[in-house]
Amino acid sequence: MLTTNQVDENISGLMQHEEEIMIRLKSLCIAALLAGCASTPHETLTQISTINALLAGAYDGQMRCDELLKQGDFGIGTFDRLDGEMVVCDGTVYQVRSDGKVYTPSPETTTPFAAVTCFDPEQQITISSGADFDAVEKIVDQAAPQKNLFCAIRIDGSFRKMKTRSVPAQNKPYPPLVEVAKHQPVFEYENISGTIIGFRCPQYIEGLNIPGYHLHFLSADKTKGGHILAFEIANAEARIDIANRLTMILPRDTAALADVELGADRSHELEAVEK
């Protein structure tokens, strides 16, 4: 039997618990709102500027990181002055600089080129040991044969090998990306756990974004990462989210792309830069 006092104590304990849950729910909602995925249409790839602008050396940042997060909680890109590789993971922006270290940039830090989405996976696939970049492309292609749609890919696991690169910040007059990539630092890791984040874009996106697979890496301890050149999986789970909408945000600043020929065929430069 409970006394009236004990019942009161139990009730007030429950109410306190309920309050704590409500506070937690509220903070979760605020985090989701900050990441923008509550109000941004899902199944949408949002990109800042175009890959041809970046290849041509348009490295001035156009959108702040806090604004970028309103468009999605998952993605990849680079930073103002080409200062490293961007990984957006679970609503946080990470910056892998050319020293190979990972930084958390301030909300005011800007990006000249990035692609993000609200990651909302539809499929999960176990990737077997030994799979490399080519094998993973085949596995994802089989699981997501919609080649004319956008595909966000997240792979969490351990990797026998991971080879990445980053790019150093540039000074004006900016050299084209193909020149910068000739001196890019490359990092090779073995037996490392972490997350691959990136996209498969349709072939017809040429000039606007990177056709095919474009993947970045962030280690589990968030100290290493970069633009992926090669990898080999020990064991991993891949998650896939198909997007059928594309939003492209070009700079409002009319001077930003004034001297850039965005329609030029830069596919050979892209090949040299990405591989």
Ligand SMILES: [Zn+2]
């Ligand atoms: Zn990249």
